[in-house]
Amino acid sequence: MSADPTSALPENRFLRLLAAGGTIVADGAMGTTVMREGLEPGEAPETWNVRADRRDRIKAVHAGYLEAGAQIVLTNTFGASPIRLEVHGLEDRAHEINLAAAELAREAVGPDVVVAGSMGPVGAFLAPLGPLTPEEATEAFAIQAAALAAGGVDVLWIETMADLGEVTAAVAGARRAAPDLPIVATMTFDSHGRTMMGTWPKDAAAAIAALGVAAVGANCGTGPDEIETAIEAMHGESPRTVLVAKGNAGVPRFVGTGTVYDMTPEMGAAHARRARALGATIIGGCCGTTPAHIRAMAEALGQG
Numbered sequence: 001m002s003a004d005p006t007s008a009l010p011e012n013r014f015l016r017l018l019a020a021g022g023t024i025v026a027d028g029a030m031g032t033t034v035m036r037e038g039l040e041p042g043e044a045p046e047t048w049n050v051r052a053d054r055r056d057r058i059k060a061v062h063a064g065y066l067e068a069g070a071q072i073v074l075t076n077t078f079g080a081s082p083i084r085l086e087v088h089g090l091e092d093r094a095h096e097i098n099l100a101a102a103e104l105a106r107e108a109v110g111p112d113v114v115v116a117g118s119m120g121p122v123g124a125f126l127a128p129l130g131p132l133t134p135e136e137a138t139e140a141f142a143i144q145a146a147a148l149a150a151g152g153v154d155v156l157w158i159e160t161m162a163d164l165g166e167v168t169a170a171v172a173g174a175r176r177a178a179p180d181l182p183i184v185a186t187m188t189f190d191s192h193g194r195t196m197m198g199t200w201p202k203d204a205a206a207a208i209a210a211l212g213v214a215a216v217g218a219n220c221g222t223g224p225d226e227i228e229t230a231i232e233a234m235h236g237e238s239p240r241t242v243l244v245a246k247g248n249a250g251v252p253r254f255v256g257t258g259t260v261y262d263m264t265p266e267m268g269a270a271h272a273r274r275a276r277a278l279g280a281t282i283i284g285g286c287c288g289t290t291p292a293h294i295r296a297m298a299e300a301l302g303q304g
Contacts, residue, residue, distance in 0.1 A: 014114045014155040014182055017071060018214065018242060023276050025298045026072040026246055026284025027065035028291065030118075032259075034061065034076070044088045046080040049100040058101070062108035068291035069298025070284065073109055074157055075101040075148065078120035081140045083132070087123070095147040102151020116157035116184065117148030119170055126165045134169050141173025149178035158185040159246075160220045160286075162196040164207050171211045182214035184282075186244050189230045190221045201230040202237035209241045217244025220286045222251050223263060224271035228278055235279025245280035247271070249288030261288030268293040269300035276301060 009016045017024055034045045037057050048054035062073045079085070080101065082094040090097065098117070105115045122140055124132045145156050156174040161167045167185050174183050187195050187204050194200050199207075201218065208216045216238070218230035227247030234243055249261035249268065263271070272283050283301065285293050 012154055012180075012182060013112070014072070014116070015214065017114055018281075023280075023301045023303065024071050024282045025069050025294065025301060025303045026116075026244070026282050027062075027070040027074055028285035028289035028294045029249075029287050030061060030074065030076050031078065032261075032287050033290070034058070037061075044079060044085070044090065046077055046085070046097050046101065047088070047090070049076055049097050049104060050093070055100075055104060058104050059108040062105050064291040065294055066109045066113060068295040069303055070294050071303070072114040072116055072155075072282065072284070073105055074116045074118040074159075075105045075151075075153065076118070077101045077144065077148065078118045078159070079123070081119065081122045081144045083122040083124060083137075083140045084120070094143055098144050098147035099151045102148050102153050106152045114155065115153045116155045117145065117151075117153035119144055119148075119156060119158045119174070120160050121162065121166060126163060126169070134165065137166060137169035138173040138176065141170045142177040143173075145174040145181075146177035149181055153181070155182045155184055155214065158183065161185065161187045162199075164197070164199055164204065167208055168211065171213060184215040184217070184244060185211070185213050186217040186219040186246065188220040189218055189226060193226070193229060201233040205234035205238040205241060205243075209238050215242035215244050215282060217246065217280070217282070219244065219246035221247055223248055224250075224267070224274075228271070228274055231275055231280050232278045239279070242282065243280045244282040245275040246282075246284045246286050248286045249293060252288060259288075263288065263293070265290075265292045265296035269296040272297035272300050
């Protein structure tokens with residue numbers, strides 16, 4: 001009797017997906033999607049995780065991306081660290097909000113799809129530029145990571161970072177709270193090819209890969225061209241590193257009372273093919289991208 005070829009794969013869903021090889025499709029925007037669904041100005045999208053009249057809408061967002069071909073969905077927790085929730089007076093509900101988000105995502109996509117716990121910047125500068133100490137940041141990320149892990153995420157997904165010091169704190173917090181979960185970390189290069197704090201993509205790739213994470217990459221930003229430039233530089237610096245490309249659908253334009261993004265699904269498909277050619281393994285979308293974009297990307301990558 002021949003051995004089962006899957007028996008040698010990792011137990012973790014995300015690591016199994018990486019080990020299987022090939023390009024992986026991630027989901028698209030959460031924040032801009034819930035804005036279209038009726039998020040009020042100044043309202044934290046993360047509160048929808050614990051609102052009885054909004055929870056089904058969050059599940060529907062996840063289900064929409066799954067149907068479009070996404071193999072990874074990110075929880076609705078980008079701004080759910082206790083430090084960032086403090087702006088809304090919700091810091092004491094950080095565990096509840098993150099736990100609920102992870103459970104909603106899992107309910108929406110089922111047991112076989114990768115759920116990633118989104119962890120965005122805490123919204124305050126670390127010392128010496130700001131009042132936040134690295135330990136305070138690490139503890140905030142640990143609180144968030146612990147709740148996401150308890151809710152059943154497969155990977156902790158640190159994203160839209162500008163400061164390598166904050167990335168380091170986030171990785172430390174994730175490891176403190178959930179040492180068995182893999183970690184992904186991406187930065188945003190929206191300041192003439194660098195992060196707001198001046199970090200170039202090649203330097204980010206080297207520094208973050210040295211932290212021992214499962215994947216590194218670029219997200220958000222000004223659109224496909226910027227993401228592709230970052231991926232090319234990262235791949236040149238760290239050719240063996242798993243890279244993530246998850247960019248915005250261009251720069252938003254204000255039209256009437258709303259915003260419009262110019263990248264069409266067809267343009268997203270072309271971008272996905274270019275990102276893969278430049279070295280990206282995990283490809284999805286950020287602000288302004290929709291299930292239509294992700295479906296076009298998945299089909300272009302042979303995953304649809």
